[in-house]
Amino acid sequence: MNYQKEVYHVSGIELHWGLEGAPRAIVRREDRIRLSVAQEAARLMYEEGVREYRDAKRKAARRFGPEKALSLGSHLPSNAEIHGELQRLIGLHEEEVLPERLLRLRCAALRLMEMLAPFEPRLVGSVLTGAVTEQSDIDLHLFAASHEEVEEFLRGKGIPYELEVVTIRHGGEFFDYPHVYLDDDGVVVECTIYPLADIRRIPKSSITGKPMERASAKKLRKLVAEGEEFDGKG
Structure with missing residues (x-):
């Protein structure tokens, strides 16, 4: 018996329905890269004192591959995404001080x-x-x-x-x-x-x-x- 797998795209996430009948989320490669760059950029701002979002973003992108390739499309995070990761780091490590x-x-x-x-x-x-x-x-x-x-x-x-x-x-x-x-x-x-x-x-x-x-x-x-x-x- 053949079973057909259904795939839906919602906000950059693939929802797969398989034999189990339950959706399984698979994050796109572009979103994984964007999240990784956002986290690294936030770390650079938090630990190394990089002041500008633009500079942190570019420096982080170079650590994940050719800057030219990562500068296209949805690979690079927005400043808001980096800011969110920075706030997460501050909340995680700085709550008392x-x-x-x-x-x-x-x-x-x-x-x-x-x-x-x-x-x-x-x-x-x-x-x-x-x-x-x-x-x-x-x-x-x-x-x-x-x-x-x-x-x-x-x-x-x-x-x-x-x-x-x-x-x-x-x-x-x-x-x-x-x-x-x-x-x-x-x-x-x-x-x-x-x-x-x-x-x-x-x-x-x-x-x-x-x-x-x-x-x-x-x-x-x-x-x-x-x-x-x-x-x-x-």
């Missing part, structure tokens, strides 16, 4: 934001969302007429810094964004300087594709005082 570390970094961020008040600072990134590791830096957005204005302010206070201009492509245009790097007792502080008019233009998150979560000093002060989780507002 996370609250103290998060409070310490948020207090440092608040102190810096109060010092940089003339530039309407906004906190973004892991220190705001709570997914901090031992390698996490503090990410601030500043708003000024020019990066020279910020540099003059820092020099006036005797604060050492490094300047880097990062060119980003939006559509068919290229935009230069000055980044000022500070050191706060061993913690890297990255300040991205935007034009004054951009304070009401919220950039998209590289993780979710939605407007980026960011907080003013007032909002951060409330989070620190009340020990709250960030709610994405303000």
Whole structure:
């Protein structure tokens, strides 16, 4: 007697019905590769301090095969998938120390934001969302007429810094964004300087594709005082 095997595809997973009459899930090769790359990229960010999702993704992909082949189609994970794996690692290894570390970094961020008040600072990134590791830096957005204005302010206070201009492509245009790097007792502080008019233009998150979560000093002060989780507002 011949039995016909039925195969259905649901969200990248093959469901096979055999003689047993029960479905058996088989994950596609592409999904296995994507998960492996996501886990390795998260490990690189967690253990080795790789800061950018793009860099972690490329470095992880090279460990699983030719980068050109892995850069095609569905082989590479999204930033959201890597972020999810990173949060899993943090929850697995950092549960006991996370609250103290998060409070310490948020207090440092608040102190810096109060010092940089003339530039309407906004906190973004892991220190705001709570997914901090031992390698996490503090990410601030500043708003000024020019990066020279910020540099003059820092020099006036005797604060050492490094300047880097990062060119980003939006559509068919290229935009230069000055980044000022500070050191706060061993913690890297990255300040991205935007034009004054951009304070009401919220950039998209590289993780979710939605407007980026960011907080003013007032909002951060409330989070620190009340020990709250960030709610994405303000």
